Amino acid sequence: MRKPSIGPIVVLCVFVATTFETQADDFDTVLKPLLAQHCIKCHGDQDANGDVDFQSIEHSEQLLTQPELIVRALEAIDTGAMPPETESALTPDTRATSVALLKTMLRQSSGSVTPERLPLQRLNRFQYNNAVRDLFRLNRDVFALPEKLMTRHDDYLHASKDSSPRATLPQTVQVASHSLSPEPGLSDVKPFPKDLRAEHGFDNQADQLTLSPLLLDTFLKLSVSIVESSDFNSETVGIWNEFFLPPDAGADVTQVIRMRLSRFLRLAFRGPVDDETLNRYSTYAIERTNDGLSFTDAMKKVASAALSSPLFLYRSPAVIDQERQLELASRLSFFLWSSCPDDELLTLAENGKLSDPDVLNDTITRMLNDRRIERFLDSFPTQWMQLENVLAATPDPSIYKYFNFDPDASASLQMVLEPLLLFDTVFVEDRSITDFIAPSFGYRSQFLSNWYAGKIQPPMVDRQKIIANNEQNDLQRQAFQTSISSARSDINKLLAPVRERLLQARKLQGQPAPVELHPFAAWSFDGDLKESVRGLDLVAHGEIEFQDGMVKLQSSFLQSLPLPIDLKAKTLEVWFQLDNLDQPGGGLMGIQGPGDFFDTIVIGERKNRHWISGSNNFARTKDFPDSPEEIATNETVQLVMVYTEDGTTTLYRNGRPYGLPFQKGEATFPREQSSVLFGLRHVPGGGNRYLSVRIDQAKLYDRALTAEEVAAAAAGLSAFFSDAELTAALTSSQQEKKLQLTEAIAQTEVALGNVPANIDPNNEQRMATRAFEEDLKQQLRSRDFHRIEIQDSRQGGIITNAAVMSMTSGPTRTHPVARGVWVIEVLFNDPPPPPPNDVPPLNEESLAKDLTIREQFAAHREHSSCAGCHTKLDPLGFALENFDIGGRWRDTYDNGRDVDSGGSLFRKHEFSDVAEFKVSLQSESRRFAKAFTEHMLRFALARELRPSDALAVDKVVTDTQDEGFRLQSIIRQVVLSSSFQQ
Numbered sequence: 001m002r003k004p005s006i007g008p009i010v011v012l013c014v015f016v017a018t019t020f021e022t023q024a025d026d027f028d029t030v031l032k033p034l035l036a037q038h039c040i041k042c043h044g045d046q047d048a049n050g051d052v053d054f055q056s057i058e059h060s061e062q063l064l065t066q067p068e069l070i071v072r073a074l075e076a077i078d079t080g081a082m083p084p085e086t087e088s089a090l091t092p093d094t095r096a097t098s099v100a101l102l103k104t105m106l107r108q109s110s111g112s113v114t115p116e117r118l119p120l121q122r123l124n125r126f127q128y129n130n131a132v133r134d135l136f137r138l139n140r141d142v143f144a145l146p147e148k149l150m151t152r153h154d155d156y157l158h159a160s161k162d163s164s165p166r167a168t169l170p171q172t173v174q175v176a177s178h179s180l181s182p183e184p185g186l187s188d189v190k191p192f193p194k195d196l197r198a199e200h201g202f203d204n205q206a207d208q209l210t211l212s213p214l215l216l217d218t219f220l221k222l223s224v225s226i227v228e229s230s231d232f233n234s235e236t237v238g239i240w241n242e243f244f245l246p247p248d249a250g251a252d253v254t255q256v257i258r259m260r261l262s263r264f265l266r267l268a269f270r271g272p273v274d275d276e277t278l279n280r281y282s283t284y285a286i287e288r289t290n291d292g293l294s295f296t297d298a299m300k301k302v303a304s305a306a307l308s309s310p311l312f313l314y315r316s317p318a319v320i321d322q323e324r325q326l327e328l329a330s331r332l333s334f335f336l337w338s339s340c341p342d343d344e345l346l347t348l349a350e351n352g353k354l355s356d357p358d359v360l361n362d363t364i365t366r367m368l369n370d371r372r373i374e375r376f377l378d379s380f381p382t383q384w385m386q387l388e389n390v391l392a393a394t395p396d397p398s399i400y401k402y403f404n405f406d407p408d409a410s411a412s413l414q415m416v417l418e419p420l421l422l423f424d425t426v427f428v429e430d431r432s433i434t435d436f437i438a439p440s441f442g443y444r445s446q447f448l449s450n451w452y453a454g455k456i457q458p459p460m461v462d463r464q465k466i467i468a469n470n471e472q473n474d475l476q477r478q479a480f481q482t483s484i485s486s487a488r489s490d491i492n493k494l495l496a497p498v499r500e501r502l503l504q505a506r507k508l509q510g511q512p513a514p515v516e517l518h519p520f521a522a523w524s525f526d527g528d529l530k531e532s533v534r535g536l537d538l539v540a541h542g543e544i545e546f547q548d549g550m551v552k553l554q555s556s557f558l559q560s561l562p563l564p565i566d567l568k569a570k571t572l573e574v575w576f577q578l579d580n581l582d583q584p585g586g587g588l589m590g591i592q593g594p595g596d597f598f599d600t601i602v603i604g605e606r607k608n609r610h611w612i613s614g615s616n617n618f619a620r621t622k623d624f625p626d627s628p629e630e631i632a633t634n635e636t637v638q639l640v641m642v643y644t645e646d647g648t649t650t651l652y653r654n655g656r657p658y659g660l661p662f663q664k665g666e667a668t669f670p671r672e673q674s675s676v677l678f679g680l681r682h683v684p685g686g687g688n689r690y691l692s693v694r695i696d697q698a699k700l701y702d703r704a705l706t707a708e709e710v711a712a713a714a715a716g717l718s719a720f721f722s723d724a725e726l727t728a729a730l731t732s733s734q735q736e737k738k739l740q741l742t743e744a745i746a747q748t749e750v751a752l753g754n755v756p757a758n759i760d761p762n763n764e765q766r767m768a769t770r771a772f773e774e775d776l777k778q779q780l781r782s783r784d785f786h787r788i789e790i791q792d793s794r795q796g797g798i799i800t801n802a803a804v805m806s807m808t809s810g811p812t813r814t815h816p817v818a819r820g821v822w823v824i825e826v827l828f829n830d831p832p833p834p835p836p837n838d839v840p841p842l843n844e845e846s847l848a849k850d851l852t853i854r855e856q857f858a859a860h861r862e863h864s865s866c867a868g869c870h871t872k873l874d875p876l877g878f879a880l881e882n883f884d885i886g887g888r889w890r891d892t893y894d895n896g897r898d899v900d901s902g903g904s905l906f907r908k909h910e911f912s913d914v915a916e917f918k919v920s921l922q923s924e925s926r927r928f929a930k931a932f933t934e935h936m937l938r939f940a941l942a943r944e945l946r947p948s949d950a951l952a953v954d955k956v957v958t959d960t961q962d963e964g965f966r967l968q969s970i971i972r973q974v975v976l977s978s979s980f981q982q
Contacts, residue, residue, distance in 0.1 A: 026101050067109040067947035070102055075830075075950075077102070089907075107951055118317040121942050122209035124195040129185075130339035130375055132226065132307065135268055137238025142226060143191035144182035147203070149382045149391075150420045151176050151183070153783050157374055157428060169425050173443065174783040177413040179391060186229040186236075192218045201386045204334075204379075204942045211313075223307035227300035239264075243303075246295040253289065258282045261302065269311040270340050271326040272350060281305065325349035328981060332363070335940040335975070337372040338379055355981065364972050381423040384935050385798055385826055389807040390416050395885050396811045402456050402776060403806075403886060409780040414447050415803040415887070421785060422798060432964040433932055434925050435797075437827075438918040442796045444788055447779035451802060452795065452888065458772035463761040470758040480752040484535060487741045487748070494738055498729045502721055514719040515712035519573070519699035520565070521676070524722040525551040529558060535749060536560040536676060536700075550577070550694040553679035559592070560676040561753075567591060567669040569645040571701035572601055573713060574678075575638050577694045578631055586691025587680025588639065589698055593669040600680055601641050601651075603691060636696060638714050643667070644704040655714025657707065676700055697722075793915040794889065799823065800880065800914060802887030809885035816853060816877030823876040827921065829931035832873060852897045854878055875903030879917040929957050929965040936974050945979075952979035 077090070078099045090098070123131060129142045153174035185191075192215060196208040211219075226232060234240040243264060247256045261281050265273040281302050288298035306312055315334065318327040329349040333341040341349070348354040348363065367373065382388065390412045395403045403411045421443035426435050450456060503514060521536040523529070526549045529538035542556025551558070574589040590600030631637055640652040643664075650661040678698065679691055699720070705713070712718060727735060790796035798804065808818040825831045857874070881901045884890050892898055902912045909920035921928065933956045938945050945953075956973040963969050974980055 026097075067106060070106045070109055071947045071950050073102060103951070103954065106947060109947070118943065119206040120317075121204075121206040121315040122211055123313055123315070124204050124209055125191055126375070126379055127204070127334060127338050128313075129191075130337065130372075131312070134339045134342070134372075135239075135264075136232075136303075138186075139236050139238070140231070141183065141185040143185040143189050145185075145191075146179045146182045147194065147382070147388070148182070148378050149177050149179050149387055149416050150378065151178050152374070157377070157424065158369075158371055167428050167430075169428055169443075169787065171787045173421065173785050175417050175421065175785055176783045177416050179388075179416075180410070180413065181408065186226060186231040189222070189225045189229050192222060197383070201383045202939050202942075203383060204939065205944075206942050207944075219313060220308045223304040226307065227304045232300075244296045244299050253295070254282070254286055257285050257299075260299070261285070264303070265306060266346065267340060267343065268306045269309070270315070270330050271323070271346065277311075325352055325354045328354055331940070331980065332367070332975060334942075335980075336367045336376050336971075337370070338375040339372060357976075360976065361972070364975055368968060368971065377420075377424055377427060380936065380939050381420055383939070385419055385423075385804070386822065387416050387419065387803060387807070390803040393806040393809070394811055395806065395809070399812065400886050405773070406777050406780050409777070411447070411451070411780065411886075412803070412806065414445055414451075414780060415801070415806060417785060418442065418444060418448060418801050419798045419803055422796075426967050430966050430968045433929060433967055433970065434922055434965065437797050437799065437921050437928070438793060439796050440790055442788055442790050443785040445779065445782055445785050447776075447782065448802065449788070450779070451886070455888070456776070458765075458769040461761060461764045461768055463765075466759050466761045466764060469756075473755050473758055476755045477752060480748050480755070483748050484745050484752070487745045488535070491738055491741050491745075494730070494734055494741075495726050498726055498734075499719075499721055502725065502729060503719065512715075512717055515709055515717050517699075517701065517705065517709055517713060517718045517720060519720060520702040521560075522697070522699040522720060522722075524697045524724065525549060525695060526722070526724055531560075535745065536563070537749070538676075538678070547694060550696045551678075552694045554579075554692040557677060557679035559678075562672045563591075563669070563674045563676070564671055565702060566671050567674060567702060568643075568666065569702075569704040570599075570643050570669075571699075571703065571705045571710075572599070572641045573638065573699040573701070574601060574640075575636055575696040575698070577634055577636055577696070578603070579633070579692050579694070586693075588678070588691060588693065589695075590677050590680055591669050591674055591700075592677050592680075593667075593674045597667070597669075598677075598680075599641070599643060599667065599669075600677075601639050603693070640705070640710050640713065642704050642710065650707075652707075652710045652714070655711040793918060794882070794913070797918070799827075799918070799921075800883060800887075805880065805883040805887035806885065812885070814853065814881060814883070814885055816857065816881060817870075817873055818877070819880045820873030820875070820877030823880075824873060826935075827928055827931060829934045830872075850895050850897065852893060852900060853881065854900055875905060879903055879905075879911065879914055882914055925965060926957060926961065929960065929970070930954070932965075933957055933970055933974065936970065937977070937979060940974055940980055949979045952977040 077095060125143075126145065126147060129145060132138065132142045133140075153176060156169050156173045195203045197203045234245075237244065243260050247253060258278065262273060262278055265278065265281060269277075284305060285298045285302040288301050289295060293301070315330050318324040326346070326349045329341040329345045332354075333339060333345055344366075345354070345363070348359060353359045354363065393403075393412050397404070400411075405411075422436065422439060425431070425441070425443070426433065426439075444452075506514060521531050523531050523538065525546065527546050529540065529551070531537055538558040538560050540556060540558055544556050544558070545552045570591070572589050572591070576588060586603060588601045588603050590598050592598050638652075638654050640655075642650045642652070644650075645666070647664050647666045648661050649664045651658045678695060679693065699713075727738065730738060794800060804822065805814075805819075808822050809815055821832060857870075879901050881899050882889055882891065890899060901914055901917070902910075903917070904910050905917065905920040906924065909923060911917040911920050930953060933953045934945060934949075937949060937953060937956075941949075956970060956977055957965075959973050960966065960969045
């Protein structure tokens with residue numbers, strides 16, 4: 001047999017030896033001098049800032065044994081964080097050479113370290129819900145999910161593409177946040193507690209998802225409650241017929257159970273099920289049916305048992321090579337779908353094809369286009385941007401009254417949707433992730449557009465204008481009323497001699513002397529509703545008709561214009577006929593005051609007999625005794641109600657007192673707020689109806705008549721003459737003159753009625769505020785978000801939006817440090833250490849009120865333990881100071897001082913405002929892409945990143961840079977990375 005050649009082995013050994021030798025030389029000539037000159041002063045063994053010690057590193061081999069230290073040195077040098085500002089900066093060549101060498105050493109160091117074994121990974125709430133939904137093909141969530149911050153109410157993620165090469169979102173989308181009142185799941189199913197979040201904000205990290213005995217018991221109860229829910233039935237469960245429906249008669253039940261469980265458990269346990277496991281679950285189901293349980297209930301029991309199994313609750317790492325593809329399938333599905341692999345993924349894994357590059361690429365494409373990708377968009381963006389915090393934002397109501405104006409639809413629920421919609425757009429349209437920083441577009445609701453446009457407050461009415469208009473209206477009314485009074489005076493002058501002549505004629509005929517009653521207003525109802533002198537013409541409400549000089553009211557009423565005088569002592573007189581005796585009662589004639597205050601003559605029904613009462617508000621009602629005599633059909637009856645100044649009320653029927661006078665208390669009806677009514681609606685035993693009556697004539701007196709005067713009125717001895725009588729006694733020329741005056745009065749009254757009523761400025765402001773707040777509620781509850789073009793570079797993006805600005809502020813002021821921490825964590829994945837315990841918080845009460853926030857923090861930053869972090873954080877936070885606690889733009893503080901938002905990014909990008917700050921951030925696109933990839937990789941792997949992952953991140957960034965760091969490209973490369981596929 002021919003011996004193998006040793007040539008290649010020799011070449012390989014020479015190459016490796018040469019590589020080590022080259023690295024050792026480079027370490028001695030490049031890194032060691034750099035560490036000695038710039039690093040050891042602060043990171044020596046006596047003063048190891050940040051727990052980084054370079055003093056003991058003498059040879060490259062020593063550094064190669066510490067991959068974590070290589071990563072920290074690499075990041076500090078590559079980003080320019082080191083050397084510090086007090087040291088001279090590295091030259092570009094030195095920095096590039098050092099970074100290249102450290103990457104080579106990291107690659108070698110990571111390759112020589114045995115990877116840590118992945119821990120078991122329990123399903124979190126979101127994953128559990130989705131896995132159960134997919135397993136049973138449920139048409140709803142299992143339980144409420146407040147961690148889902150956005151609900152899409154239309155299908156814009158999966159709408160068909162137009163002719164453009166890339167998908168685009170529509171101009172208007174419908175979304176809402178139901179996080180404060182999440183949509184319920186299955187009835188009587190309660191979720192387990194929300195999962196702990198790691199310091200970066202993700203809730204899927206394996207080391208946080210522990211399982212206590214109490215939680216295990218919760219899982220057992222939960223699995224039972226799901227299948228026993230009344231909502232768990234054939235209408236909601238997609239696999240009902242193929243899994244829970246009993247087999248046909250004569251079928252081999254044992255074989256059916258095994259066949260159904262084989263398919264079910266393969267999906268539930270995310271891979272093939274061995275015979276022992278299948279036998280255990282099949283036997284359990286068969287025994288339940290043998291115990292008398294129905295087939296459906298037995299299958300529910302076994303399904304519940306599967307949901308509480310560790311094989312379902314936990315994702316375990318592969319133990320043998322044959323399991324690695326299944327592990328990859330699960331990692332992929334939980335990354336993109338937050339759920340178990342589907343049948344196609346499992347089949348590829350079982351056949352060993354999933355890791356094939358072409359197959360994996362096609363699989364990624366399929367999964368990105370699948371409806372279940374919505375779950376990735378429901379989990380990663382909210383946790384990456386830490387947006388749950390906006391729901392806890394509570395601006396001082398004295399500053400932002402309308403932030404939490406509607407407890408069921410706070411402003412934060414609208415705000416949180418803006419950055420989430422931006423993420424959706426960048427994903428669907430496969431845009432560059434730099435659009436997260438400074439996009440040219442965005443989605444906003446009407447509320448958000450108004451919010452950014454200026455202070456949201458009710459419109460202020462122009463009080464001076466209203467007062468001026470009222471005064472002008474008063475002048476017009478006064479002029480018209482003067483004209484009417486003058487015309488009526490002329491009519492009275494015309495009629496006075498005629499009235500006197502008619503009185504003398506009565507005397508010559510031997511009739512008793514008439515009594516001078518002189519009603520304030522009188523109506524004879526001879527074909528119209530007009531009163532002759534004082535202009536208290538009646539307005540009909542409902543249909544009326546005139547019969548034989550009377551007006552008929554049935555389901556209708558009459559009302560005068562407001563009275564021009566105050567009424568305290570007064571008299572109501574009405575002549576009427578009832579249509580029948582069986583009708584329900586009602587108001588006959590009355591005075592209506594403000595609100596429900598009234599004085600009324602009432603006809604009522606009691607045991608088929610009619611009664612009469614006087615009313616004045618419900619507390620002043622007085623019923624008179626039963627009438628000793630019934631009112632006959634078509635009988636003309638006179639009723640008079642007399643109210644004296646001391647509040648005594650007396651009722652008269654046909655001129656005679658009816659019952660005893662009674663005390664009702666004083667009641668004044670103010671001018672311009674009171675009116676005369678006929679046919680009022682009343683509520684006797686028969687129900688809420690109008691009185692059916694014919695009224696012959698009626699009079700209102702502005703004084704209390706005596707008993708003699710009432711009797712005279714009943715006997716027709718009043719000096720009152722109807723308008724028809726007086727007009728008939730005029731000459732033809734006098735009648736023409738009266739007609740002209742009457743028509744002039746009518747025209748002037750029309751003009752008077754057209755004068756707008758005076759407006760109360762306070763009431764007008766209340767109405768404006770009420771209308772504004774009703775509209776605001778509608779805006780806060782609206783689901784419509786419209787795509788807008790962002791023309792102001794200060795606006796838009798995931799940084800300068802109301803959600804992030806609100807959640808990084810306190811109730812009364814902005815928190816630049818919190819904003820700086822958010823930027824450095826989210827955008828650059830470089831979270832600062834917690835503040836030292838010995839540093840007291842900023843005492844705002846002791847600070848001068850005329851200081852800016854930057855000046856207030858100056859002394860705080862001088863603390864030696866704080867200076868290092870503040871040097872990094874403050875420029876990032878103060879760059880956003882033009883945005884107040886609600887995310888609105890401001891140029892000055894409340895004390896009048898100008899906002900200073902200038903600073904420097906990474907000590908190399910100077911900016912004077914937030915627009916230039918965004919430009920600086922975009923110039924660091926590779927650094928942002930690196931941090932974004934680190935966040936996504938950690939989310940995908942559900943664990944902290946290790947030194948070896950830095951190489952995978954670097955490759956993802958490099959492979960996506962030429963395409964401009966498109967979001968879907970980054971997702972794809974994360975899946976294809978060595979870290980993801982290990």
